[in-house]
Structure formats: structure tokens, C-alpha cells
Amino acid sequence: MIRRIDRIATDLPPPSEPDVAGAAAVQELMGGRFGEMSTFLNYTFQSFNFRNRQGARPFYDLVANIAAEEFGHVELVAAAINTMLTGATPVNDGKAPKAALAKVKGIGNPHHFLVGGQGALPQNSLGQPWDGSYVFSSGDLVEDLTHNFFLETGARNGKLKVYEMVEHPAARALTGYLLVRGGVHQVAYARALERLTGADLMKLFPAPRIPTEKIPECKPHIKRGDHLRLYRFSPSDYLELGAVFNGPHPETGEELVVVDEAPEGVPAHDLPSQPAVFAPDYAPEEIAEIAQKLRTQAGLSKEPTGEVASGSEPTKPRRTSTKKAGSKKK
Numbered sequence: 001m002i003r004r005i006d007r008i009a010t011d012l013p014p015p016s017e018p019d020v021a022g023a024a025a026v027q028e029l030m031g032g033r034f035g036e037m038s039t040f041l042n043y044t045f046q047s048f049n050f051r052n053r054q055g056a057r058p059f060y061d062l063v064a065n066i067a068a069e070e071f072g073h074v075e076l077v078a079a080a081i082n083t084m085l086t087g088a089t090p091v092n093d094g095k096a097p098k099a100a101l102a103k104v105k106g107i108g109n110p111h112h113f114l115v116g117g118q119g120a121l122p123q124n125s126l127g128q129p130w131d132g133s134y135v136f137s138s139g140d141l142v143e144d145l146t147h148n149f150f151l152e153t154g155a156r157n158g159k160l161k162v163y164e165m166v167e168h169p170a171a172r173a174l175t176g177y178l179l180v181r182g183g184v185h186q187v188a189y190a191r192a193l194e195r196l197t198g199a200d201l202m203k204l205f206p207a208p209r210i211p212t213e214k215i216p217e218c219k220p221h222i223k224r225g226d227h228l229r230l231y232r233f234s235p236s237d238y239l240e241l242g243a244v245f246n247g248p249h250p251e252t253g254e255e256l257v258v259v260d261e262a263p264e265g266v267p268a269h270d271l272p273s274q275p276a277v278f279a280p281d282y283a284p285e286e287i288a289e290i291a292q293k294l295r296t297q298a299g300l301s302k303e304p305t306g307e308v309a310s311g312s313e314p315t316k317p318r319r320t321s322t323k324k325a326g327s328k329k330k
């Protein structure tokens with residue numbers, strides 16, 4: 001089972017100038033072969049199918065736990081795409097018979113507007129749907145872990161290229177964060193293979209040669225130590241991560257760390273209605289009225305209970321301290 005938290009993994013800027021073509025490029029990080037849907041569903045299926053879990057517990061815990069983080073990466077890519085699409089259609093006058101969508105004709109991915117409610121879709125940058133054949137789950141642990149290392153290596157390459165192609169601040173914030181976190185997962189799978197086979201995979205790093213320490217949008221995450229941390233995405237399970245994820249980082253020599261809880265995350269921006277594509281309706285205020293009435297009838301507070309980011313200020317962490325534990329040295 002999976003428990004859901006209504007927060008996103010890291011701060012993204014609020015909507016600014018829309019970038020329809022950029023949003024279509026960022027789709028590669030969603031539904032491309034090396035996108036976040038692929039990492040999420042590869043590790044998810046491998047963990048579902050994992051046999052003799054008790055006999056291989058540290059490895060099972062590693063794959064299952066990283067799968068959980070990947071769900072949040074899929075969510076974050078969607079948030080970035082949605083931010084970039086916000087404001088691309090008229091909000092006051094987007095009603096037929098006006099040609100409300102004419103301005104986005106021929107730019108980016110037409111599905112974003114024709115069928116997608118101006119939102120992210122499970123597609124790549126060509127608009128092709130994500131494909132289940134991207135999932136590799138052979139059941140052979142060495143084979144699967146080798147595949148996962150390859151997948152994370154390709155994923156980092158994809159993130160870098162999207163970074164280089166798309167200058168929108170949401171795309172930059174997204175790729176800066178994902179480059180750092182993907183790097184951790186790449187190290188985790190290499191380290192797992194080392195523990196299992198004795199091969200020195202640390203000689204493969206950095207692969208590909210990405211100077212994350214020089215990329216401005218990576219820097220704050222590296223400064224915080226997020227290039228060294230594997231978060232445990234369960235309050236009581238997956239306790240054996242530290243048995244595999246330990247030792248020095250192959251590029252910096254710093255000690256790898258298991259953090260015994262999920263990251264705090266931040267509230268997402270509440271992206272405004274886009275009535276020209278009926279998201280969430282032709283007349284969004286009518287739904288808001290109904291929701292208000294239902295909330296009152298149910299004895300809930302008059303104001304919505306959910307937490308969303310406000311304004312352009314960076315959002316504040318919910319918890320005051322981050323407890324570190326489980327970093328076991330061999």
C-alpha cells in the first residue's frame with residue numbers, strides 16, 4: 001500500500017510567463033523511456049514481484065523505497081508542466097464562438113489543450129503515450145539492479161538535456177532538483193550491485209559527466225546534503241536501507257546517509273482555473289459555490305482545509321527538525 005501526502009517534493013516557482021513549447025519538452029521527463037513514470041513503475045513492479053524478500057531484505061527495501069520517492073517525482077514533473085501551461089489561454093474571454101485556443105495552435109503538444117485540460121499527460125515530448133514495455137522486471141536481482149543503474153544514468157542525461165533546452169524557471173527548478181535526487185538513486189543501485197557482486201562500480205562515476213556542483217539550480221540541494229541522503233518513505237517499514245546504502249559518495253567522498261523519514265516537502269501552488277479548456281469548468285466559480293455549500297453541510301470549516309503555497313515566497317517547512325538515523329557503516 002502507499003500513503004499519500006498532499007505536498008510536493010521541492011519548491012517550484014509560481015506561474016509566470018507561460019511556455020507551451022517548453023512544457024511539451026518537459027513531458028520527456030514524465031512519459032519518456034527514461035522519465036519519472038519509468039523509474040516509478042520499474043521499481044514498483046520489481047518490488048511487487050520480489051521473491052524471497054526475507055532472504056534479500058536490504059535489496060528489497062531499497063527498490064521498494066526508491067519506488068515510493070519516484071511517485072513524488074512524477075507528481076513534481078506534473079506540477080512543473082502545469083505551472084508552465086498556466087496562463088497560455090485567455091481566462092476572461094475564453095468562450096466560444098471566440099477562437100480562444102488559436103494562439104496555441106502549432107506550438108508544443110496540442111493534447112495539452114485539446115484533451116488534457118492544460119495539464120501534464122502520461123506522454124513523452126513527442127506526445128507518444130508512456131509505454132508499459134519500458135518496465136524491466138526480470139526477477140533476477142543482479143539483472144534488475146544493473147538495469148536500474150542504466151535507467152538512472154539515462155534519466156540524468158534526459159534531465160540535463162531538458163535543463164539545457166528549457167529556460168523557464170519551473171523547468172530549471174525541476175531539473176535542478178531531479179538531477180540531484182536521481183544521482184542518489186544511481187549511486188544506490190551501483191552500491192547495491194557492489195554489495196551483491198564485489199564489482200567496483202564506483203569507477204563508473206560520474207556517468208554521464210554532469211557538473212551538478214556548477215548548476216545553480218542544483219546547488220541549494222547539494223548544500224542541504226540532498227546528494228547524500230536516501231529518505232525512508234515509511235513510518236515503520238523498509239528498515240534495512242542502511243545495510244546497502246552506506247560508505248563514501250563516489251564523486252565527493254562524503255558519507256552517504258539514510259534519513260529515517262520522508263522529506264518534509266512543500267505545499268504546491270494552487271494553480272488558477274483555465275476556463276478556456278474547462279479546467280475545472282467553463283464557469284469555475286459555480287463549482288466553488290457548490291463546494292462551499294457541501295463543506296458547510298458536512299460541518300467542515302468555512303475555509304478549505306487543504307494547504308497550498310501562497311504568493312511567490314518560498315514555502316516554509318512544516319516540521320522544525322529533520323531527524324537523521326540509520327547510517328550504518330560497514
Ligand code: MN3
Pocket residue numbers: 036039070073178181182
Ligand atoms: Mn526520479
